[in-house]
Amino acid sequence: MGKFKVPHTLTLLFSMMVIAMIATWIVPQGFFATETLANGRAVVVPGTFALVEERSYLSPWQLLTAIPRAFAAAQDVIFFVMILGGVLAIARATGTVDALIGRLLERFGTKPHMLIFMVIFCFAMASSFIGTAGEYIPFVLILVALCKAMRLDAMTAVGMTVAGYGIGYGISAVNPFTLVIAQQIADIPILSGWEVRAAIFLPFVLIGFHHVWSYAKKVIADPNNSMVKDLPCPLGDKHSVNYPTLTLAHKLILGSFVLTIGIVAYNIRVNGWYLYELGAAFIAWGLFITLVGKVSVDTAAQKFIEGAMELTTTAILIGVARGISLILEDGQVLHSLVHGMSMPLSYVGAEAAAVGMLIIQTLLNFFIPSGSGQAYVTMPLMIPLSDLLEIPRQVAVLAYQFGDGFSNMIIPTNAILMGIIGIAGIPYGHWFRFCLPLMIKLMLAASVVLVLAVMFDYGNEEQPVEQQAMKNTATQIQTN
Template sequence: MAKNLKVEDGKVLEPKKKFKMPHLLWIMLGLLLIASLATYVIPAGNFAVDQDGNVLGDQFKFIGHQTPVSPWDMLMYIMDGLNQSSMIIFLVLAAGASISVLLASGAIDNILNWSIYKLQDKGLPVLVSAMFILVVYIGGFAGSDALIALVPIGVIFARKLKLDPIIAIGITTFPALIGFGTGPQTQLIPQMMIGITPYSGFGLRFLFMNIFMILGLIYLMRYIKKIQKDESKSLMYSEGWRSNLTGQANVGEGGIKEEKLQVTSILALVSFITQYLVIVGYSTMGGDLNQLYNFIIVINIITAIVIGLLTQMSFDKIGDSFAKGLASMAFIAFIIGLARVMSIILTEGNILDSIVFYMTKPLMEINRSFATVGMSFIISILNPLIPSATSKAAILIPIIEPIAETLHLPKQVAIQAFQFGDGFTNMISPVLGWTVGSCVAAGVTFTKWVRWVLPAVIIFMLVGFVILVILTSIGWTGGSV
């Protein structure tokens, strides 16, 4: 008799089927269908604009009729979503190709094996902390969806240390989103749109990023220690993960074997890290921002070639690795395009302004400090509806500015409220290609990821709210730091 079948009263009972999360493709299409149907229900309306096209956040009017986006039109917008996401899609593809060459070179394998051997007694906190801090800074100064390509490194890292697949995201996308959501580099466009000096408040935002980095690292380390003590505490235990089944290189009966650190491995890793420093330098030291994405792709390609040559890979192997990297990111790139369709549907259906209006109206009637917190909270709710950071800024900043002026809030504080609201819920957004794509790459169901990261998101938001109250009370303008 089959092992999993049960017999009761002489009858064979079929095993109960556990709920299985639908494939990401169906989740995305389902969310788009819901958005389409919402355009039939939510009253259509728009904010007024002045003669220069600026949105007047205190002047809203319902259209008086619905402007629905039919399910068929929704599907027809998929190409528009892909086109509008083309830059970031190409960045993801190029970055994926670059990281694929790095992985094929064996440099990461060599460095991890050597590090684990040298620090096997007390090295886990050092290894995790070093990688976590590095990725936070990368996210803070050069963050984009392209960093999803780091997840395969996290997978190798988790396997080497006999940790579950959640750690693969926890050591890559999690810190990258912390840096991206709190770092000083990412607010260039919102600052320019609201009319304050680009990169003003840099020093204080850099401090905020480090505060959240420490909180995130503590959160991750607590989970690692918990599953090391009892692997059944892992959220992936019910999915079949076991530490003794995790693929380990160079592990024998005597423990981890010694491996010599190759100079070429160090040079390859340094080259990989240097590409981000070059990109940050270009964007902050006078580079043409209109050419920034072009520049990033060029640097990705050059870096892949340099890494291949440094590690003595053949030209064919470099080419094959590059091609495999592109292929591995193809579905993720498509998901990023679908995520953009959400914004198109809500905008074409004229319900995005209605949603924003209903959610921001209460801010006009409460204390300034709590209004700032409320503004950030509302943006955090809207965040999943507008997964593109640039699109979110384009839609919300013109609305936030008049609200801030009405409440006599410094524009710098309004930008900080926008940043915190925009940043933290990215980690649980079901329509953000960066987040859901990372789950796909790591082999973690989205529900498991949300269950793991949600407490951290709540902690981050509460700390962010405290910071906003303090900044509002002192009238921070960002002039000195």
């Protein structure tokens, strides 16, 4: 019997679109009523789910038209990735990347474990505090090159990047795109409960570090243990030994890169910047490094085009990945899936229900890969359910954070993830095999935290006044 071969990532994603279309023929079609909040976002109204009067069927033709529509829906991510690829190609032409790698090798060449821990910790901190995600894409090729020079592989580079990103979102301290929105919907104080999240931050980071470092040690011991040994390196087969000296021009380019990231992070949080503005910021950085790096205009233009072309495959995967959720929305089964998954929780105990919320949020992130979008759809349903089961609302928010954040590391509908692994040249099947054990570890740890949170009434003092009064009255009646 021949060895099973994982399909090409594009084949896998298109197959998922077909399965999603078939699901729209089988799953009951329905929807919740929605209401518009002051910020203009729509949230579902609990208890209003209703089936459609007459089922409609998506045709294979609509499946095909969903692909170009998905490209249009994901255009901001697609063009940001291509712009980024072009600008980074100019940066590589200045020799800055090679000089940086040489300097980092001097510092960490014999301490790869320190590099892995620092990257995971710093990326997790940034995601936790300011919700960074797509901003990590520029670091991928730099980390791939650095890992290659340290006798590691591209999987290690992506592992430390995505582990930091996912854990940071899952154990968020003040993430404005997930935590703040979820707590607003739950009607509990914004940023409340931070003490517990701060306490569990390092243990979860250590879980991610242990997973990536355990794999990296095997690759160092024997390159044949690499999960990507059968794949070409995205940087080619060059094995540079003599790295250029880090000059003043290189330092200016690196400093401007850090400044660009800082400006972007600040404006994302304060002025609502997103991928259009991010793309413009990196174009400005590209113009700056062309000048400082003394790259001719024609050379810069050619390098930009080459860099963008290298990421064409990544852009295609991002577009098709968006098509899966688009099919479910068109087929009117997205709300049906949310409703069906939430119903069983009303029949189990509080501790089991909290873990059930985690599982549901994890599964729903496949269909609603936007963290804020998932909060607006699921939290209005989970909050009344948590009240019914006497689970503190803070626990429901924590379950949402865990489910959304950790699953970001593995769901193929996450455009940021597909961009990261695409740039690194790692097929989704290879990444899934690497990431699944980490997901299991994080989910088990998260389940333990949620059970303990229920047992110790985490966030009970932050319940809305009227809800706390109702609970006190119920307790008094039971006592009498």
